[in-house]
Amino acid sequence: MxxxxxxxxxxxxxxxxxxxxxxxxxxxxxxxxxxxxxxxxxxxxxxxxxxxxxxxxxxxxxxxxxxxxxxxxxxxxxxxxxxxxxxxxxxxxxxxxxxxxxxxxxxxDAKEGIAYPAHVAELCPGLPAWEALKACAGAFATAETLPMGRLVDYPADWGTPGADRMTGLALPFKAVPAGSEGALITELRAATEKKSPLLITFWQPHWAMSAYDVKFVDLPEGNEACFTDPAWGPNPNAVNDCDFAPSxxxxxxxxxxxxxxxxxxxxxxxxxxxxxxxxxxxxxxxxxxxxxxxxxxxxxxxxxxxxxxxxxxxxx
CATH class of the missing domain: 3.40.190.10 (Periplasmic binding protein-like II)
Structure with missing residues (x-):
């Protein structure tokens, strides 16, 4: 010592x-x-x-x-x-x-991204590749978001990074802000217990990453060009068509x-x-x-x- x-x-x-x-x-x-x-x-x-x-x-x-x-x-x-x-x-x-x-x-040592509990890979074959979300968005739909899938985003006063990715990558998901960090955890707990679909904006370090076996979606690498140049990335008509920048x-x-x-x-x-x-x-x-x-x-x-x-x- x-x-x-x-x-x-x-x-x-x-x-x-x-x-x-x-x-x-x-x-x-x-x-x-x-x-x-x-x-x-x-x-x-x-x-x-x-x-x-x-x-x-x-x-x-x-x-x-x-x-x-x-x-x-x-x-x-x-x-x-x-x-x-x-x-x-x-x-x-x-x-x-x-x-x-x-x-x-x-x-x-931090990371942010679009994430899901591990069991969701069985409900959306092709995960963690982001393209898989195009085909299985309907599995994530709720009455609030039909016909689009539901992404539980950060609380509104944290910004809209999840919504930005859905728009940038032209994914058929509607981002719904969580009310708080606690609300995000409630979503993870409920989805894990019920084995139900969940797509969520999340981060590490966080104890829930291991408690609920949370995985990140593999998105195109995030860099400055992605956030400023629409021509960069898989969607030539939008910015934010990539992962979060390294935090x-x-x-x-x-x-x-x-x-x-x-x-x-x-x-x-x-x-x-x-x-x-x-x-x-x-x-x-x-x-x-x-x-x-x-x-x-x-x-x-x-x-x-x-x-x-x-x-x-x-x-x-």
Whole structure:
């Protein structure tokens, strides 16, 4: 454990995390809480690291797509799990204005895509090839979508990536936004228990990927040309006729953060969380019914060597 702690401390210093002034320790650092469990875990681990350094922390509920104005205004101080695949245009605008600053990657190995529980391959022969969905869309139809198949998309305020793929690839599916992450899980659970058809927009890391044996549809490789040039890809008349771009997960802060809380800024910049650490905590919350605070506290206690060196490198 001592060797691991030393290694992490050296790694932190190698990435530029060195002892800094504490700054306004009397004022709370406001961290954004978005709409999915993994983000809650990510944010609470970061918050507990800041508390261990001597800071006050507030967790503030904020919509993923509309949080950036609050960051720019200083009403939020940091957001810790931004997915590049469905970040809003407002983010780029605020970065360009200099009112929001990016503070590095989180370190999660992520993927998003169009997915289905494994048993669905028996109901739609040819999966995981995306072309198979053309012939068996009717198997996914509901009263709401007839004669088209039904795709359960992300909640509306997460964007419309699933709908974009259905349009881009000219697939006969209607995208129906889920009400929440919980609603997506309910769909997966019900389809698995009933062995019924389900096509869904989903992502990893997520405990449900293994719990419900979720597979991704093989879509044409996603790249920048696909999203800007209709001539690229299998549909010459549309963009988005491809898979999601490889997802980058990163962190951002209010532009005044580093000046107000220098050591906290270094902690959040150096902060990393792996899939292997995040995913079991998500399962402990969503499957086992644990509270975020309790699950994170247990992980912090059992894994001090993974986070304490980062705190100490910024504060000592």
């Amino acid at each position: 001592k060797q691991l702690a030393l290694g992490l401390a050296l790694a932190a210093m190698a990435t530029g995390t060195t002892a800094a002034e504490m700054g306004a320790v009397d004022q709370p650092i406001k961290l954004a809480i978005n709409e999915w469990t993994g983000q809650h875990v990510t944010t609470h681990v970061a918050g507990e690291m800041l508390k261990a350094a001597g800071y006050k922390v507030e967790y503030v509920t904020a919509g993923m797509m509309n949080q950036f104005q609050a960051l720019a205004d200083g009403d939020l101080d940091a957001t810790l799990e931004i997915w590049s695949s469905n970040v809003s245009d407002e983010y780029a605008k605020k970065i360009g204005e200099g009112t929001v600053v990016e503070i590095g990657d989180l370190g999660l 980058r997960i990163f962190k951002a802060a209010w532009s005044g953060f580093a000046e107000k809380w220098p050591a906290a800024y270094e902690i959040l910049t150096a902060y990393q969380l792996s899939v292997e650490d995040q995913q079991p905590m998500m399962g402990a919350i969503d499957v086992d019914g644990g509270k975020v605070e309790d699950v994170v506290a247990k992980w912090m206690s059992a894994n001090e060597g993974k986070w304490r060196p980062v705190v100490e490198a910024a504060t000592k």
